[in-house]
Amino acid sequence: MKRNDLILIIVIVVLGIGALLFINFTKESGSKVGVTVKQEEIASFALDEDIVYTIEGENGAWNTFEIKDGYVNMIDASCPDKLCVSQSKIHYDHETIVCLPNQVVLEIIGGEVNPIDSIAN
Ligand SMILES: [Zn+2]
Incomplete structure (x- = not known):
């Protein structure tokens, strides 16, 4: 595996986690x-x-x-x-x-x- 590929994978994973957190954060709780x-x-x-x-x-x-x-x-x-x-x-x-x-x-x-x-x- 090339070094750039690894960085790309890390970036994708971090973006994915960020998106999940964002969705949970914006979701109305208690409605x-x-x-x-x-x-x-x-x-x-x-x-x-x-x-x-x-x-x-x-x-x-x-x-x-x-x-x-x-x-x-x-x-x-x-x-x-x-x-x-x-x-x-x-x-x-x-x-x-x-x-x-x-x-x-x-x-x-x-x-x-x-x-x-x-x-x-
Ligand atoms: Zn009615």
């Missing part, structure tokens, strides 16, 4: 989504874990949401208006998805500050 049904928080889920979860309500009401890549999206629901499903996905601190008929609220807790908000303020 979660709180699930509230009838003004009572029933569960919360970390945003860094991809899941699909169905909230079971009264009288056969249900809402299914997914967490993917740190974003929360209502993907289906039993409510007649489906307004919650058509709401855009949420990611930033205090953003919510509300299903009025089923009295379900999904809210981001401890998430990233919305860059649009911080400019406005």
